[in-house]
Amino acid sequence: MVEQQYVFRxxxxxxxxxxxxxxxxxxSSIKVVTPELYDKEGYPVDGGLMDIRxxxxxxxxxxxxxxxxxxxxxxxxxxxxxARPIMHIKYAPLILNILRSICNECTKPMxxxxxxxxxxxxxxxxxxxxxxxxxxxxTKGLVDGMKSTTKCPHCNAKQEKITIEKPTTxxxxxxRLSPIEIRTRLExxxxxxxxxxxxxxxxxxxxxxxxxxxAIPPVTMRPSITLESGERSExxxxxxxxxIVRINQRLFENINAGAPEIIVEDLWDLLQYxxxxxxxxxxxxxxxxxxxxxxPLKTITERIKSKEGRIRHNLAGKRTNFSARTVIxxxxxxxxxxxxxxxxxxxxxxVPEKITEWNIKHVKEYVKNxxxxxxGANYIIRPDEKKKKITDETKEQLLEEIEPGYSVExxxxxxxxALFNRQPSLHRMSMMCHRVRVLPGKTxxxxxxxxxxxxxxxDGDEMNLHIPQTEEARAEAEILxxxxxxxxxxxxxxxxxxxxxxxxxxxxxxxxxxxxxxxEASDILYNIGVDDFSRLPxxxxxxxxxxxxxxxxxxxxxxxxxxxxxxxxxKNGKLxxxxxxxxxxxxxxxLLLRMLIKKYGEDKTILTLGQxxxxxxxxxxxxxxxxxxxxxxxxxxxxxxxxxxLAQAQVDSKDFIKKFHEGTLEVLPGKTAMETLELxxxxxxxxxxxxxxxxxxxxxxxxxxxxxxxxxxxxxNIINLAQMAACVGQQALSGGRIGKGYxxxxxxxxxxxxxxxxxxxxxxNNFKKGLAPAEFxxxxxxxRDSLMDTxxxxxxxxxxxxxxxxxxxxxxxNYDHTVRDANNKIVQFKxxxxxxxxxxxxxxxxxxxxxxxxxx
Amino acid sequence: MPKVDPTKHILVPKHSKLSEAxxxxxxxxxxxxxxxxxxxxxxxxxxTHLKLVKGDVVKIDRDSPTAGKxxxxxxxx
Ligand SMILES: [Mg+2]
Ligand SMILES: [Zn+2]
Ligand SMILES: [Zn+2]
Numbered sequence: 001m002v003e004q005q006y007v008f009r010x011x012x013x014x015x016x017x018x019x020x021x022x023x024x025x026x027x028s029s030i031k032v033v034t035p036e037l038y039d040k041e042g043y044p045v046d047g048g049l050m051d052i053r054x055x056x057x058x059x060x061x062x063x064x065x066x067x068x069x070x071x072x073x074x075x076x077x078x079x080x081x082x083a084r085p086i087m088h089i090k091y092a093p094l095i096l097n098i099l100r101s102i103c104n105e106c107t108k109p110m111x112x113x114x115x116x117x118x119x120x121x122x123x124x125x126x127x128x129x130x131x132x133x134x135x136x137x138x139t140k141g142l143v144d145g146m147k148s149t150t151k152c153p154h155c156n157a158k159q160e161k162i163t164i165e166k167p168t169t170x171x172x173x174x175x176r177l178s179p180i181e182i183r184t185r186l187e188x189x190x191x192x193x194x195x196x197x198x199x200x201x202x203x204x205x206x207x208x209x210x211x212x213x214x215a216i217p218p219v220t221m222r223p224s225i226t227l228e229s230g231e232r233s234e235x236x237x238x239x240x241x242x243x244i245v246r247i248n249q250r251l252f253e254n255i256n257a258g259a260p261e262i263i264v265e266d267l268w269d270l271l272q273y274x275x276x277x278x279x280x281x282x283x284x285x286x287x288x289x290x291x292x293x294x295x296p297l298k299t300i301t302e303r304i305k306s307k308e309g310r311i312r313h314n315l316a317g318k319r320t321n322f323s324a325r326t327v328i329x330x331x332x333x334x335x336x337x338x339x340x341x342x343x344x345x346x347x348x349x350x351v352p353e354k355i356t357e358w359n360i361k362h363v364k365e366y367v368k369n370x371x372x373x374x375x376g377a378n379y380i381i382r383p384d385e386k387k388k389k390i391t392d393e394t395k396e397q398l399l400e401e402i403e404p405g406y407s408v409e410x411x412x413x414x415x416x417x418a419l420f421n422r423q424p425s426l427h428r429m430s431m432m433c434h435r436v437r438v439l440p441g442k443t444x445x446x447x448x449x450x451x452x453x454x455x456x457x458x459d460g461d462e463m464n465l466h467i468p469q470t471e472e473a474r475a476e477a478e479i480l481x482x483x484x485x486x487x488x489x490x491x492x493x494x495x496x497x498x499x500x501x502x503x504x505x506x507x508x509x510x511x512x513x514x515x516x517x518x519x520e521a522s523d524i525l526y527n528i529g530v531d532d533f534s535r536l537p538x539x540x541x542x543x544x545x546x547x548x549x550x551x552x553x554x555x556x557x558x559x560x561x562x563x564x565x566x567x568x569x570x571k572n573g574k575l576x577x578x579x580x581x582x583x584x585x586x587x588x589x590x591l592l593l594r595m596l597i598k599k600y601g602e603d604k605t606i607l608t609l610g611q612x613x614x615x616x617x618x619x620x621x622x623x624x625x626x627x628x629x630x631x632x633x634x635x636x637x638x639x640x641x642x643x644x645x646l647a648q649a650q651v652d653s654k655d656f657i658k659k660f661h662e663g664t665l666e667v668l669p670g671k672t673a674m675e676t677l678e679l680x681x682x683x684x685x686x687x688x689x690x691x692x693x694x695x696x697x698x699x700x701x702x703x704x705x706x707x708x709x710x711x712x713x714x715x716x717n718i719i720n721l722a723q724m725a726a727c728v729g730q731q732a733l734s735g736g737r738i739g740k741g742y743x744x745x746x747x748x749x750x751x752x753x754x755x756x757x758x759x760x761x762x763x764x765n766n767f768k769k770g771l772a773p774a775e776f777x778x779x780x781x782x783x784r785d786s787l788m789d790t791x792x793x794x795x796x797x798x799x800x801x802x803x804x805x806x807x808x809x810x811x812x813x814n815y816d817h818t819v820r821d822a823n824n825k826i827v828q829f830k831x832x833x834x835x836x837x838x839x840x841x842x843x844x845x846x847x848x849x850x851x852x853x854x855x856x
Numbered sequence: 857m858p859k860v861d862p863t864k865h866i867l868v869p870k871h872s873k874l875s876e877a878x879x880x881x882x883x884x885x886x887x888x889x890x891x892x893x894x895x896x897x898x899x900x901x902x903x904t905h906l907k908l909v910k911g912d913v914v915k916i917d918r919d920s921p922t923a924g925k926x927x928x929x930x931x932x933x
Contacts, residue, residue, distance in 0.1 A: 816886055825892045826929075834923030845922055 017203025024213045028079035029053045029065045035245040054078045057223040075218025083251040085179040087168040089276040091209035096164050101146035105157035107188040110149040139198040166285045183210040236297040240278045247271045324465040331445040336610050337483040339420050339434035340445025346438040349467050350409035366410045381407040417474045419466040422454040429453035433481035452587040453496050484602040493841040498587035506616030508712030510544035511580045528614035545575045551611050582713025631706035632725040638699035642692045642726045649688035653681050657755045689729035693722035728763035731782040862901045871903045874913040893931035908932045
């Protein structure tokens with residue numbers, strides 16, 4: 001192999017320009033003259049579109065231009081000589097602008113000669129506005145001025161308006177301008193004048209926008225594929241180029257034969273169509289060129305543009321090896337920073353391990369196990385980076401061969417580093433670094449405490465796993481992305497990982513009422529991964545508060561509030577007052593976790609958090625926890641109170657309706673009587689529903705599991721409970737009561753213009769009792785509406801986010817605390833107005849008093 | 857219609873002109889020039905009463921729930 005030569009050069013600037021006909025000829029290796037591709041033997045025709053001077057796609061043939069083989073030769077351009085000039089679709093708007101700005105007679109830009117000099121020098125030198133945006137703005141203003149001029153300031157010729165008939169036909173008044181005429185006009189513009197349009201004449205003369213030569217892209221960027229049947233299938237671009245060459249030839253022949261101008265012009269227009277669709281096959285005014293099967297051809301613009309285009313698909317979005325994707329499932333027995341990897345995946349994903357004198361012995365064990373036995377290895381890598389697969393046949397020989405300097409791609413082991421990711425990756429916490437735990441089963445496992453940052457649940461969600469392959473990548477992942485480092489959300493400065501669901505219910509029960517024998521308490525501690533029982537009080541009965549205190553350090557002090565507003569006090573590592581619920585243990589709320597992180601660091605906190613989580617679940621496991629219909633039972637008195645409230649609401653709303661019909665309803669300012677009535681009734685009914693909710697909250701069994709879930713913040717709220725026990729309430733469509741779907745009524749079993757609650761979507765029954773048919777239908781209506789709403793909103797907000805992220809992606813905080821964009825322009829003078837790094841704050845604020853207190 | 861003075865509005869923070877010296881101090885502090893500043897139009901209702909011209913710099917004193925007061929600067933266009 002030839003030693004590779006690297007040339008290092010700094011890119012100073014980039015110039016964008018157009019290809020001049022001269023340039024096209026220079027870089028062309030062949031003039032294409034025939035639309036034929038291959039001869040009878042299947043060999044590329046000389047002067048055809050697959051000519052081997054434009055590069056090769058057949059491994060057996062060498063390139064005629066550079067002599068290299070396939071993959072070494074990147075291909076060479078060819079060219080076609082067009083019989084008549086052709087407009088370039090992508091320059092159509094610029095051509096129009098220039099044509100309108102120059103005089104139709106003398107082709108001079110229509111600004112006064114005295115001003116002209118000034119403008120040109122000011123553009124050349126550029127005053128303060130040397131940035132491209134500034135220049136674009138200036139030229140745009142200038143062109144707008146020239147376009148509206150009706151009389152040439154140089155030759156006084158009156159200007160006929162230039163119009164465009166999209167895509168590529170231009171008119172001067174009624175007269176059609178042929179590309180030849182346009183080209184002559186553009187040619188006449190002097191190099192100095194052309195700078196008015198922001199063009200640099202060295203790299204972009206305006207007449208180059210009208211093609212006389214067409215560059216043919218190399219064969220290598222439009223390879224043909226051989227189907228299984230042995231048939232050859234050509235690339236879309238080759239198809240299009242074939243059309244162009246064919247029509248171009250016919251045009252040549254007709255012109256030479258002196259054919260009538262109509263025929264020539266028809267062919268000319270056809271050639272124009274083919275060249276236009278060659279550049280862009282999605283021009284709105286043109287029918288797209290199609291395959292015989294009817295699907296549109298993918299030409300140059302379609303290759304680059306949009307999500308499936310070169311940029312977003314191939315450059316911005318690459319594919320990786322050493323990655324896995326499957327369904328996820330929960331496993332609270334994993335530590336929060338771990339990820340459970342199925343054994344079969346662990347035997348496919350590998351880590352390259354460098355062999356040294358110190359590890360050769362156990363690495364040889366991996367090789368001995370081979371790819372089929374865990375923990376084994378799949379490949380060895382020789383010092384020259386050649387890979388060799390380990391099989392039963394090669395195993396013996398490879399074992400002999402390996403020595404320090406070799407690498408072995410061994411199976412994943414516990415403790416290996418992996419990146420874990422769930423789409424949509426809207427967050428930096430959507431991709432975190434976990435430690436591998438190889439487990440039986442076929443799903444990726446994660447601790448349910450990290451569901452929040454990934455926004456994952458287990459209704460079939462899938463997640464991706466990546467194994468970094470180099471030491472640098474692993475170090476980077478560990479330092480920047482490990483779960484521990486992501487604990488505090490940069491959005492609100494609180495722990496984004498915390499207890500949820502059962503863990504909250506369990507810890508709520510534990511800290512509010514439970515007691516255990518000393519023996520059982522130690523058993524629980526052991527089961528959640530604590531083996532130091534010295535913190536457990538030495539008495540026969542241990543309370544829940546004492547049990548949970550074993551997880552805190554001895555010097556931990558904390559005062560806070562629980563969800564119901566009562567005080568929570570932890571003193572010297574002992575929970576002496578209060579109940580631990582979502583306000584303190586949950587993600588994104590409460591300062592308990594934040595204080596743990598601050599005092600003991602992330603590594604310690606994440607272990608404690610795992611123990612807290614398992615403790616909650618262990619409690620439920622031992623005590624049993626299940627919700628039932630009886631949870632919604634209310635005492636007789638409460639039932640009566642509820643029906644009383646609902647009956648009163650009926651009466652009150654009838655009263656409103658009566659007043660409305662009599663015209664005595666007091667109309668709210670800015671509203672019609674009807675609107676006022678609707679508003680009043682809605683208000684009334686919502687109040688009634690809330691009142692029933694209050695009755696439920698007061699009278700329901702406070703110790704029922706449903707209530708425990710509500711109070712701890714694990715799941716559900718009092719409204720859900722009230723809907724089951726008392727009254728579902730008013731169904732609302734777009735902010736109001738359900739409107740008419742039939743003639744003057746909601747459903748056909750109500751009277752027309754019935755304004756009573758029942759007829760307009762009020763569900764007075766509860767879920768336990770069951771809904772009346774009409775009520776059920778109203779519920780289905782709002783249900784469908786909200787379903788539609790989410791289905792429509794998700795892609796909208798996704799696109800909004802994409803635009804926002806793209807617009808903000810290169811803003812950064814500088815050393816002087818200013819936020820600047822890529823041009824070093826200032827966006828904020830102090831990051832966020834206050835200079836606070838939220839991830840280092842407590843809930844977004846820096847508590848100065850606390851800091852002062854802690855230093856005293 | 858009564859004329860509204862936007863500078864009296866509760867949501868409009870105080871805008872004031874920066875003196876030459878203050879301008880230079882600001883530019884030196886951040887090592888920037890006029891074009892690196894965020895912009896404000898001379899015709900902006902919040903500063904029309906200051907009668908500013910292109911090239912002036914406006915200081916905006918904003919209330920902030922976290923920082924108390926925060927300063928912002930804009931170059932007049
Ligand atoms: Mg899901
Ligand atoms: Zn070549
Ligand atoms: Zn003229």
